[in-house]
Amino acid sequence: MPKEVVYSAQIERLQILGPDGSVDESLAQGTLSDGDVKYLYEQMILCREFDEAAFKLQRSGRMGTFPQNKGQEAATLGAAKALRKGIDYIVPYYRENPAMFLHGLPMHYALLHWMGDERGNAIPANLSMSPICVAIGVQTLHAVGIAWAFKRRKEDRAVICFFGDGATSTGDFHEAMNFASILKVPVVFCCLNNQWAISTPCGHQCASETFAQKALAYGMPTIQADGNDLFAMYKVTNDAMERARAGGGPSFIEAVTYRLGDHTTADDARRYRPAAQLESALKVDPIIRTRKYLEAKNLWDATQQAAAEKKAKGIVHDVIGVAEKMPPQSSDDIFDYMYADLPPELQKQKQTLRTDSIGMDPTQVGLQPPRERDTTRGKPMNAE
Amino acid sequence: MPKEVVYSAQIERLQILGPDGSVDESLAQGTLSDGDVKYLYEQMILCREFDEAAFKLQRSGRMGTFPQNKGQEAATLGAAKALRKGIDYIVPYYRENPAMFLHGLPMHYALLHWMGDERGNAIPANLSMSPICVAIGVQTLHAVGIAWAFKRRKEDRAVICFFGDGATSTGDFHEAMNFASILKVPVVFCCLNNQWAISTPCGHQCASETFAQKALAYGMPTIQADGNDLFAMYKVTNDAMERARAGGGPSFIEAVTYRLGDHTTADDARRYRPAAQLESALKVDPIIRTRKYLEAKNLWDATQQAAAEKKAKGIVHDVIGVAEKMPPQSSDDIFDYMYADLPPELQKQKQTLRTDSIGMDPTQVGLQPPRERDTTRGKPMNAE
Amino acid sequence: MAKLDLVAAINQALAQEMEADERVMLLGEDIGVNGGVFRVTDGLQKRFGPDRVVDSPLSESGIIGTSIGLAMAGMRPVPELQFEGFMGPAYDQIVNQAARCRSRTRGAFTCPLTIRVPVGGGIHAPELHSDSPEVVYVHTPGLKVVMPSRPYDAKGLLISAIRDPDPVIFFEPKRVYRAIKEEVPEESYTLPLGKAQVISEGSDLTMISWGAMVSVCLAALDQMPEEASVELIDLQTLSPLDVETITRSVCKTGRAVVVHEAPKTAGLGAEISSLIQEHCFLSLEAPVQRITGFDTSMPYYKLEKQYLPDEDRIMAGVRDCLAY
Amino acid sequence: MAKLDLVAAINQALAQEMEADERVMLLGEDIGVNGGVFRVTDGLQKRFGPDRVVDSPLSESGIIGTSIGLAMAGMRPVPELQFEGFMGPAYDQIVNQAARCRSRTRGAFTCPLTIRVPVGGGIHAPELHSDSPEVVYVHTPGLKVVMPSRPYDAKGLLISAIRDPDPVIFFEPKRVYRAIKEEVPEESYTLPLGKAQVISEGSDLTMISWGAMVSVCLAALDQMPEEASVELIDLQTLSPLDVETITRSVCKTGRAVVVHEAPKTAGLGAEISSLIQEHCFLSLEAPVQRITGFDTSMPYYKLEKQYLPDEDRIMAGVRDCLAY
Numbered sequence A, B: 001m002p003k004e005v006v007y008s009a010q011i012e013r014l015q016i017l018g019p020d021g022s023v024d025e026s027l028a029q030g031t032l033s034d035g036d037v038k039y040l041y042e043q044m045i046l047c048r049e050f051d052e053a054a055f056k057l058q059r060s061g062r063m064g065t066f067p068q069n070k071g072q073e074a075a076t077l078g079a080a081k082a083l084r085k086g087i088d089y090i091v092p093y094y095r096e097n098p099a100m101f102l103h104g105l106p107m108h109y110a111l112l113h114w115m116g117d118e119r120g121n122a123i124p125a126n127l128s129m130s131p132i133c134v135a136i137g138v139q140t141l142h143a144v145g146i147a148w149a150f151k152r153r154k155e156d157r158a159v160i161c162f163f164g165d166g167a168t169s170t171g172d173f174h175e176a177m178n179f180a181s182i183l184k185v186p187v188v189f190c191c192l193n194n195q196w197a198i199s200t201p202c203g204h205q206c207a208s209e210t211f212a213q214k215a216l217a218y219g220m221p222t223i224q225a226d227g228n229d230l231f232a233m234y235k236v237t238n239d240a241m242e243r244a245r246a247g248g249g250p251s252f253i254e255a256v257t258y259r260l261g262d263h264t265t266a267d268d269a270r271r272y273r274p275a276a277q278l279e280s281a282l283k284v285d286p287i288i289r290t291r292k293y294l295e296a297k298n299l300w301d302a303t304q305q306a307a308a309e310k311k312a313k314g315i316v317h318d319v320i321g322v323a324e325k326m327p328p329q330s331s332d333d334i335f336d337y338m339y340a341d342l343p344p345e346l347q348k349q350k351q352t353l354r355t356d357s358i359g360m361d362p363t364q365v366g367l368q369p370p371r372e373r374d375t376t377r378g379k380p381m382n383a384e
Numbered sequence C, D: 001m002a003k004l005d006l007v008a009a010i011n012q013a014l015a016q017e018m019e020a021d022e023r024v025m026l027l028g029e030d031i032g033v034n035g036g037v038f039r040v041t042d043g044l045q046k047r048f049g050p051d052r053v054v055d056s057p058l059s060e061s062g063i064i065g066t067s068i069g070l071a072m073a074g075m076r077p078v079p080e081l082q083f084e085g086f087m088g089p090a091y092d093q094i095v096n097q098a099a100r101c102r103s104r105t106r107g108a109f110t111c112p113l114t115i116r117v118p119v120g121g122g123i124h125a126p127e128l129h130s131d132s133p134e135v136v137y138v139h140t141p142g143l144k145v146v147m148p149s150r151p152y153d154a155k156g157l158l159i160s161a162i163r164d165p166d167p168v169i170f171f172e173p174k175r176v177y178r179a180i181k182e183e184v185p186e187e188s189y190t191l192p193l194g195k196a197q198v199i200s201e202g203s204d205l206t207m208i209s210w211g212a213m214v215s216v217c218l219a220a221l222d223q224m225p226e227e228a229s230v231e232l233i234d235l236q237t238l239s240p241l242d243v244e245t246i247t248r249s250v251c252k253t254g255r256a257v258v259v260h261e262a263p264k265t266a267g268l269g270a271e272i273s274s275l276i277q278e279h280c281f282l283s284l285e286a287p288v289q290r291i292t293g294f295d296t297s298m299p300y301y302k303l304e305k306q307y308l309p310d311e312d313r314i315m316a317g318v319r320d321c322l323a324y
């Protein structure tokens, strides 16, 4: 057989909740309950409020660089809803606060992180997530390792790893996908394709028609979802998580969404982003879409909206208070977490806050007159 | 449209010359002439002889580790035949000597390399190839960069990059594929899937059904070829090179072949390779297949075979002589190629062959009595 | 003469070299349309086109690996890595490929590329945006390593780096990007690689530093009592080191302190201290002091001020050294 | 007691730790069926199964990155990188992720992993199979770095490394793998990390080395004239350094030479030389000598003998130091 087809593949895209708030009932079947949607919608409002407040904190010099999730709430929360709290594990990058909040991370942790305070990464032991990760792509491998540990210990847990479209260009992403598929570990790769990696449009990040097809290189199940559609995101993630838990190995999800804000507060997207693109993206804002759905089903009205917004403001206000009222870290903290046991040199550096050796060793500090050279010592072998 | 197919793909496998030496005439049309095949077959014999001789050199302590090409001759030579000598560019890994030889590399260069002599990498300026590369995967990026330079300068040249199945697991391979497809540079990625990466079978290297499908992740044209089939390898490479030269961007080729030898002379494949697998692979040895073809067409007989083998032995014998008779490098060579201009410290190290500073500086060498401490110098500011 | 900050001086150097040499091209993440996250390449894509000022995908190894290929094939790539914390993924291509290209091919291939990297702390940036990994590359034979402390030097050194036939890592101290403005000649000029600069003469003690720490050293010197006469050397090039300038000074003053941001242990201060000892042993009045970052990870920015050597730590070290 | 070479001693340590602790697992290229290219893991997959002794794909970053995840999730991975020249692709995960895990999470996550890496020259291996990059990792806060020089130490140090709650890089000098056989107790034992060992006492000069160079130093000592009394220190742990043992010795002898394979500039010898100067300034009779590899890429093996410090170079350096 001189010419034969040795491989073929197809990738589907799923949308359940349309931009106008209408839902495909048959596909929605068995996904999110009315209560779920209401709850997630309130979370969306809360997270959007958090983003806006964080933006202001940065602008007023009370916080460093901050990356908003704005516009990606449905993707993040829809996916996160498919996880069992405290059991399944979240490996986030830096833009997926809403998933971490949904699974119990006190919100001020995220603020602390961006306030330049490592305590924001000290995830409480009862939570099932790793901290914010700034280096792009590296965490995909950690996610595979964590899932591997679950598999080795035969724990009934699966991992979801979030990352952006830009992350798919890194070598680590590739190695993670390959390891995961070979090891058949319970991990779901959730690519938040928000169309941009800082100023690089996703069409310049790679030449493939979709990000979903990247998984074909690894023989991994893959799907594209409307990332602004809570239902679709919940469904594809839930399917993938169930497959993972059942021993079916890893899956890939491309969530097509949009970054409504700047890359971070250090960025100005007007330098590179066509205004028209943002405008049309604003029209498919997942919050508006979800609200349309709720209102169409008479599950939501203006009063509830006002109440939810007020509640969100209150929560965020308090959270900022908690973060800003944290007692400052001491310089000891620079040293105390380097090793389980601090080595002697580091102990000295910690105690003296100095590295110059004269200053560190009290017996040396210019207090003693220079000793005479000791000339009694053993003669060099080739001295006359 | 809640559910739609957003991507689909198919990958073909091409075989023109069957294991029994029979050829699909219609597919063979316009590929290799009788003369080409004869010439390439003689090259195969020569390269196989080179491999055997190199093996013996290593075993008798006259050379270090050596990786044989044995079994991959058709893949390498078929692909290399599709290149225009001195115009198109070869970026090899360490197992593709036959391609380098075909395009003019004096054979003793390869020996020098494995004899631990950098002069084996000093590719003559008129050749269009980079030297042997030992680190897996790294050269795929260099190939993209070289192709990029050709494109920037609007030169009518294309690059072929060789690498193994194992290399596809590296991050660099991924980044190279991605860069190439975005930049649309004229490069052909030729994956020699010889079934093994040292002791790792290709089925453990990744979970995908084929290596060819890795290219789908980048939206890159891709095909699988019978790597023991000179015709198929020539054809798929020629197609890909022509596409590259015409501005059509990169392509991927999976050449399915088999490593008949150990990984290198430092390896013992019996530790991990089922004997039966080797046995059946020996039956599809590309040299046997090509000879069958030639004999069936009455282009080859036992006399020619004996003559070709004798000629090969002679050439290889001479090549070994050249390599072994090279005047040894001097230790100067360790220094002389570090920079265009040797910095002063390195000059000293080169002249003295020492790094200890007393030894390096003749004014210091224990010849001078220790100077008295100079106490006339400016008083420290906080001295009494 | 126009007063330029570091960003503008580097931008000008890049533009002039691109103007002067068709082979020069820039690549990196967000350097094109966006002009780089620090705006160092601002306007260059517009001027020279997207084929010469290339927005790359998010792949540091890819950026350097393809640059090596470009360089091998006769181009003069000037890749940017967005922050020194993201040199990690490119480490292998830099250290094991670029640095060895000439020597492993006995000169048949060379690798003239200049890797631009914003470096160092002090700007309240997130994690992995404030490190000082320079010594790793100084330890790597085959590379040159440059780190200017001010705009004038930066322009001349960068032009030299781009013209250098070997791979150069050009570190740009972020803290200086907008902090110092000075007169920078409009025309193209070069400054030699491998030469340190004595920026203030003195007789009692030699202070050696580079990059952003030079300004901190200068500020510390301003507070020094009049009687203490300190000679300040700005290394500018970290590899190859200008051993002569360093040792000539210390053999004269008899005392030395080295100031850098990176952790102390096996930092570049160790090399300088050792060199001084080797070359000025009989003139040394006190051990060479290293005033450096601690042997800890660079803390997040709330504590970076405590981590980075400041005027007080420098003063204390100098005082003890002088009093020894 | 059985006489074991380095390979066998390490193999035994791995087996005993796997036996003792379910969480310990091995991963790396060709370590399973094939038992590793140096046979260090020979027989372990058969004994502990392919789930605990895992043949990984050809991905160094993947090996370390997944090991970090395993460690964060409570396992005790012991990844192998096949040669030190292939640490490059894993550099980012080692330096920017593993090393910082504990500190960036204020102890909420730890990273107990032991990275085994064959290291160094002298075995006629191809390019990138003979380097000595240890100082890069010594400069990295958060890591520990170990390099034994002989079988007995290797076993005890490796067991300590695996049990250590922080990431350890365990360098195995290839040249020693089969070169030294000595009695190694069958039972499990540990040797403390962070402690150097005085392996021969002396009063005139202190020689400091580690890994394969220790044997070369010993051979050099054998040729030393009787009058010269040299104290030889084998560091064993390179990070944290045992400053006390080093400086106590040099304050006694007044002279020191450091011997290592890596290039001189910014090699670990620089740190040791600086530490000695800082701590023993008033006792030093001569500058600390560094007898090291040259500041060049490691040459291909035909010239590696010229590159690596040998007895003659050591003798010459010692002689000059003693005569100073």
Ligand SMILES: Cc1ncc(C[n+]2csc(CCOP(=O)(O)OP(=O)(O)O)c2C)c(N)n1
Residues within 6 Å of the ligand: A095, A134, A135, A136, A137, A163, A164, A165, A166, A167, A168, A192, A194, A196, A197, A198, A259, A263, C029, C058, C060, C082, C086, C089
């Ligand atoms: C390894 C690495 N390189 C570069 C950066 C700088 N950087 C931060 S975010 C970013 C873009 C990321 O884009 P994407 O993955 O699409 O995520 P998004 O920010 O769009 O959510 C870049 C280049 C980094 N953090 N890590």
Ligand SMILES: Cc1ncc(C[n+]2csc(CCOP(=O)(O)OP(=O)(O)O)c2C)c(N)n1
Residues within 6 Å of the ligand: B095, B134, B135, B136, B137, B163, B164, B165, B166, B167, B168, B192, B194, B196, B197, B198, B259, B263, D029, D058, D060, D082, D086, D089
């Ligand atoms: C980055 C890197 N990691 C590990 C090695 C060690 N090594 C040398 S060859 C090899 C297997 C390569 O397999 P493959 O790519 O399939 O090529 P083949 O040898 O089968 O032709 C390995 C792991 C290396 N050379 N480079």
Ligand SMILES: [Mg+2]
Residues within 6 Å of the ligand: A164, A165, A166, A192, A193, A194, A195, A196, A197, A198
């Ligand atoms: Mg994005």
Ligand SMILES: [Mg+2]
Residues within 6 Å of the ligand: B164, B165, B166, B192, B193, B194, B195, B196, B197, B198
């Ligand atoms: Mg292979």
